[in-house]
Amino acid sequence: MKCSKCGAKAVAWLPASNAAYCKKHFNYYYERKVKRLLPKMLDQKKDVVGVGVSGGKDSLVMLWLLHKNRFNVVPILVDEGIKGYRDKTIPYAEKLCRELGLELHKVSFREEYGKTLDEMVKEGGRNACSYCGVFRRDLLNKTARRLGCTKLAIGHNLDDEVQSVLMNFFRGELERIARGGPVTGIIEDPKFVPRVKPLRMCSEKENVIYALINGIEYSDIECPYATTAYRGVVRDAVNMIESRYPGTKISILRTSDRLVEILRRELKPEGGLRYCSECGEPSAEKVCKACQFRNEIF
Amino acid sequence: MRVTLSLRGEKKEVEFSGRTLGDLLSSQGINPEEYVFSRNGELILADEPLHDGDEIKLVPVVSGG
Numbered sequence: 001m002k003c004s005k006c007g008a009k010a011v012a013w014l015p016a017s018n019a020a021y022c023k024k025h026f027n028y029y030y031e032r033k034v035k036r037l038l039p040k041m042l043d044q045k046k047d048v049v050g051v052g053v054s055g056g057k058d059s060l061v062m063l064w065l066l067h068k069n070r071f072n073v074v075p076i077l078v079d080e081g082i083k084g085y086r087d088k089t090i091p092y093a094e095k096l097c098r099e100l101g102l103e104l105h106k107v108s109f110r111e112e113y114g115k116t117l118d119e120m121v122k123e124g125g126r127n128a129c130s131y132c133g134v135f136r137r138d139l140l141n142k143t144a145r146r147l148g149c150t151k152l153a154i155g156h157n158l159d160d161e162v163q164s165v166l167m168n169f170f171r172g173e174l175e176r177i178a179r180g181g182p183v184t185g186i187i188e189d190p191k192f193v194p195r196v197k198p199l200r201m202c203s204e205k206e207n208v209i210y211a212l213i214n215g216i217e218y219s220d221i222e223c224p225y226a227t228t229a230y231r232g233v234v235r236d237a238v239n240m241i242e243s244r245y246p247g248t249k250i251s252i253l254r255t256s257d258r259l260v261e262i263l264r265r266e267l268k269p270e271g272g273l274r275y276c277s278e279c280g281e282p283s284a285e286k287v288c289k290a291c292q293f294r295n296e297i298f
Numbered sequence: 299m300r301v302t303l304s305l306r307g308e309k310k311e312v313e314f315s316g317r318t319l320g321d322l323l324s325s326q327g328i329n330p331e332e333y334v335f336s337r338n339g340e341l342i343l344a345d346e347p348l349h350d351g352d353e354i355k356l357v358p359v360v361s362g363g
């Protein structure tokens with residue numbers, strides 16, 4: 001197959017754009033897509049951007065692109081304590097940070113909460129993804145704030161975003177949909193660092209291709225706790241529809257973004273964001289989820 | 299044709315009848331959506347002609363972010 005732009009040998013075929021691209025034109029296509037989105041999320045001059053990195057493809061591609069576009073980035077790595085997994089992915093994050101001349105800020109569940117995720121799962125009654133989601137969120141926010149970040153960039157890709165939107169839709173979780181969109185968090189609050197997702201328009205596959213073309217080395221091992229079975233079912237269904245009707249994923253995301261605006265007007269939270277009565281962190285409830293979980297385990 | 303498939307460091311030799319990467323994938327029941335494919339470090343697409351002895355690397359699309 002030949003590049004639709006220049007006729008050179010193509011390395012990527014993108015059914016949703018009905019185009020094939022060579023390395024150079026894939027980079028051009030991909031970077032332009034991200035660059036168009038960035039000004040809506042980040043201010044290049046003012047923002048100090050905390051970047052959540054894991055060592056996987058999405059977060060490292062995101063860090064690389066933000067650095068390449070001269071954003072003031074602060075890489076943050078949360079070590080949940082997943083033996084045989086996180087210890088294997090961390091070196092990739094360290095390597096890229098070294099290459100880019102950036103200091104990697106490492107924090108861990110063990111140091112912050114006294115237990116690794118492995119221990120929490122063994123001792124608590126909940127599944128790994130519940131603990132991980134809540135504590136990662138809490139720790140990333142605290143760390144970004146401590147390091148003076150004005151935004152926090154998360155490496156969610158198009159597939160992640162579409163799966164989340166649909167899962168929330170299927171379950172009737174409108175409040176969760178309202179919390180989505182390009183910049184998350186319904187309310188401005190000095191204790192909450194707003195989250196942005198620079199790769200939300202880029203599919204998982206595009207991120208892999210970009211990483212390979214540009215020599216960004218990443219870990220491709222899967223988390224032993226994997227993703228929930230339900231997310232897997234939604235992913236397969238979306239991929240099946242996308243393969244027959246290319247462009248469906250982007251369309252779902254655009255529809256959802258419009259819905260987010262409408263929902264945010266309708267679902268104005270009463271009394272605004274409050275603070276957890278135990279730890280003082282921003283919380284939708286009286287006691288935040290992190291403290292609720294902590295009280296269960298400890 | 300005989301080629302070697304490599305996935306996360308594990309290798310497997312397979313024999314298939316056909317000419318292209320696409321033929322190989324359908325003969326092995328490999329879903330092209332789930333991987334990106336490379337040969338000698340270069341990305342290849344389904345219409346790529348393969349040769350005896352080629353080593354094809356499967357790079358999984360679904361993995362931790």
Ligand SMILES: [Zn+2]
Pocket residue numbers: 003004005006007008021022023024025
């Ligand atoms: Zn080209």
Ligand SMILES: [Zn+2]
Pocket residue numbers: 276277278279280281287288289290291292
């Ligand atoms: Zn709390």
